[in-house]
Amino acid sequence: MFDEIDIHILEILQEKARIPNAEVARQVGMAPSAVLERIRKLEERGIIEGYEVRLNPACFHQGLSAFVQVETDGTDAQIASALAAITSVQEVHQVVGPDGFLVKLRTADHTTLARILQQIRPLPGVKSIRTQVVLDTVKETRRVDLTEHNGNSRHS
Amino acid sequence: MFDEIDIHILEILQEKARIPNAEVARQVGMAPSAVLERIRKLEERGIIEGYEVRLNPACFHQGLSAFVQVETDGTDAQIASALAAITSVQEVHQVVGPDGFLVKLRTADHTTLARILQQIRPLPGVKSIRTQVVLDTVKETRRVDLTEHNGNSRHS
DNA sequence: ATACAATATGAATAAAATTCGTATTTAAAG
DNA sequence: CTTTAAATACGAATTTTATTCATATTGTAT
Structure with a gap:
C-alpha cells in the first residue's frame, strides 16, 4: 500500500500540514515533482482524506x-x-x-x-x-501512529 | 476580535485547508497580500491553531x-x-x-x-x-459553526 | 536476461507566496 | 465634524513554489 518514504511524507504532513511541497521534498531528499506525485496518489487512494484547519x-x-x-x-x-x-x-x-x-x-x-x-x-x-x-480536556488529537509502519513495502 | 471577512476566510479554509492563498483572495475579492496578512494575524492570535492532514x-x-x-x-x-x-x-x-x-x-x-x-x-x-x-461512526467532525458570527465587528 | 510498468529526475514554465512602499480606510480624540 | 494616528489594503517587484513533461532509472514479473 505504501512504503517508508510515504510514511515519512505523512509524518511531515501530520506535523504541519500547510508546509510547502518543496520543503517536504527537501526533508525526504527527493525531487519536488516526485513528492507531489506521491502525495497525489495518497490522496487518490484515500489514505489522505483531506486537509483541515484547526480553529480555537x-x-x-x-x-x-x-x-x-x-x-x-x-x-x-x-x-x-x-x-x-x-x-x-x-x-x-x-x-x-x-x-x-x-x-x-x-x-x-x-x-x-x-x-x-x-x-x-x-x-x-x-x-x-x-x-x-467536560470540565477539562487533557488530550485531544487525531494523529495516527505511523511508527509501526516502517517495515511495510509496496505490495499490490 | 474578527470581522466578516475573517469569518469568510475561515469558512473557506474549513472547507479545504490546503487551498492556495491566491485562491482565497479571489474568493473574498481582496489582494493576496491582504489575505495573507489576515491569516497571519488569525494564526498569531491563536484563532487558527494549526493545519492538519486527515488520514484514513x-x-x-x-x-x-x-x-x-x-x-x-x-x-x-x-x-x-x-x-x-x-x-x-x-x-x-x-x-x-x-x-x-x-x-x-x-x-x-x-x-x-x-x-x-x-x-x-x-x-x-x-x-x-x-x-x-464503537460499531459505527455516523458523524465525526471538528468543524466550528461560523454562521452566527457574521455580525461581529472588530472591537478591542 | 528481457520487457513492462512504476517511479524519479531535472529543466522549463506557470502560479503562488512574500515583501514593501504607498494609498486608503478606520477609529479615536479634539 | 475635522484632525490625527493606527490599522489595513493595494499593487508592483521579487523570491519561492507548483506543475508539467520528456527522459532516465528502478523495480518486478515472466
Whole structure:
C-alpha cells in the first residue's frame, strides 16, 4: 500500500500540514515533482482524506464540550441522522451493547447545552439520555501512529 | 476580535485547508497580500491553531474506536497524563460529577483494545473502567459553526 | 536476461507566496 | 465634524513554489 518514504511524507504532513511541497521534498531528499506525485496518489487512494484547519473553539463561543449517552429503541439510521443533523453535534457513534449512541457536543455554555439536550430527548426512538459535561480536556488529537509502519513495502 | 471577512476566510479554509492563498483572495475579492496578512494575524492570535492532514485510520490498522469511562480516586494530573501518554489514546476528558475521565481510543482490533484496557486498569487511582466499543461512526467532525458570527465587528 | 510498468529526475514554465512602499480606510480624540 | 494616528489594503517587484513533461532509472514479473 505504501512504503517508508510515504510514511515519512505523512509524518511531515501530520506535523504541519500547510508546509510547502518543496520543503517536504527537501526533508525526504527527493525531487519536488516526485513528492507531489506521491502525495497525489495518497490522496487518490484515500489514505489522505483531506486537509483541515484547526480553529480555537473558545474563540467562537464553543468552549463547552459534553458527551451524551443516548439510549434508544433500536438503532435506526433515522435517529443517527437526526442527531448528526444538530449543528452542535460533533460526533455520533453507534456503540456495541444496549442500543444507543454516544454523542459528542460542543456549545457556548450550559444554557445552550440544556437547549440541545431538550432537543435530543423528544427525538423518536430516544429512551433516555445521560450527559457528561467536560470540565477539562487533557488530550485531544487525531494523529495516527505511523511508527509501526516502517517495515511495510509496496505490495499490490 | 474578527470581522466578516475573517469569518469568510475561515469558512473557506474549513472547507479545504490546503487551498492556495491566491485562491482565497479571489474568493473574498481582496489582494493576496491582504489575505495573507489576515491569516497571519488569525494564526498569531491563536484563532487558527494549526493545519492538519486527515488520514484514513483504517489504512494504518487503527480501525477500531472505543470510549472508556475511567472512574478514579480523585482527579490527579497524574492519572490524566498517564492516560494521555498511551499512544492509542486520542482524547482524555475530565468530566463533571463522580471523579473520572472519559477516554477515546483507537486501536487495530479487539485484541489490541483488550491489551490497552489491561494497561489502564492497574494505573494508580483507577477504581473501575467501563468500555464502549464503537460499531459505527455516523458523524465525526471538528468543524466550528461560523454562521452566527457574521455580525461581529472588530472591537478591542 | 528481457520487457513492462512504476517511479524519479531535472529543466522549463506557470502560479503562488512574500515583501514593501504607498494609498486608503478606520477609529479615536479634539 | 475635522484632525490625527493606527490599522489595513493595494499593487508592483521579487523570491519561492507548483506543475508539467520528456527522459532516465528502478523495480518486478515472466
